[in-house]
Amino acid sequence: MVELTKFFNGYLEQEPLFKNKKVLQSNYTPENISHRDEQVKNIAGILAPVLRMEKPSNLFLYGKTGSGKTVVSKYVTSQILAIAREKNLPIEIIYLNCKLKRVADTEYRLISQLAKEFGLDIPPTGLPTDEVYKIFLKHIDHDKKLIILILDEIDQLIKKAGDEILYNLTRINFELKNVELSVIGISNDLLFMDNIDPRVKSSLSEEEMVFPPYNALQIQDILRDRSKAAFIEGTLSDGVIEKCAAYAAREHGDARRALELLRVAGEVAERRTKQIINVEDIDEAEEKIEKDRVLDAVHTQPKQFQLTLLSILDVADKTEDPIFTSDIYEVYKELCVKVGLKPLTQRRVSDIIAELDMLGIINARVISKGRYGRTREIKLGLPSSTIPNIRTTLKEGLNL
DNA sequence: GTCAATTCACATGAAAGAGACCACGGTCTAGTG
């Protein structure tokens, strides 16, 4: 007990490194955005008609993760909203992230979430989808209004739920008398528009814009800018920002990643009761992020995923040779018997492996071995130091 | 040696089912006056 009090007191006495940690979190919208002037101006130009109560064009933003799409659109729309409030214009801006599970990853949920934004209470399930549409439209069409709907990671939504949603969304404008709806779609996938119903495509992407990735110097600028607000002065030793930027630039200029790296490095240093963040902390942060990501994925995925991953770990442990789907499946079946779980078909396990790849936990590549068929070649993309940790967590979760 | 056909071992797609969860409306039951 005494120990703990001492610890907490010590913690309080210690000089904090952070001035304002929020600045480094990914949902933070800074007051000025560096290196994205052109995009800001363009989007502002496209959206400006709302302030005259005219429906702006639908807009599509493309770009790799962490290239500022979300930040820029949030920034511009928040400015618009501020002016609209001032002048009492009935403008609503709704931001939905389609990737978040149970928020907007199906048509039903998208509409019900939308309805919730307007104060309607839609049950999470049970109603027919068109019923929800009706309720929503009826509620919304009372008075004149302009709505800008930002759909982040819209490619995820389309992939899961088909492109009818987009068609329905564009149709809303025909069905409603008083309300006009513009859509801003944000996508990481540059190619995803290609397999979409051409009618929808033409009506939805009236304007398009591509966000190029940041280069290392630009990321440095961003980091410097934000770290000024985030850290107490003098806590960053030389080279820290440069190194963070370099890491992130290697990953196609992902600014979000750079910021996360910096924040976690700060947390690592703080936990060590250090006064200064230096370059080594970044390496540790990198590893910690990776580990947390995997561990988190492991915990949230169903048992079958965990079992499959464990099989992969086991196989990877035993052999240096490349691993193929069938190897995994054999081990997986044995493990199923041990745990007392009904083994899934190979078809399904194959999908699970593909999904683990998507999560970035493993690296799976489809290769052809010519006469000897086609299969996935699986490699572990994890730092080897984290593997034992992950394995024990998995085993505990599965009572092994 | 060259070239096209063959062939393997899965990948990938599509459709449909199981089971959990839920809303709604109708019917039944019990409590109330």
Place this chain on the structure above:
DNA sequence: CTAGACCGTGGTCTCTTTCATGTGAATTGACGA
């Protein structure tokens, strides 16, 4: 008479299975030099 309990129906959603089709290059075997 009315509120609540209790169905049955019909809906979504996730995870699976079943069935069908696709696929890339090593191998094969015919062919000509």
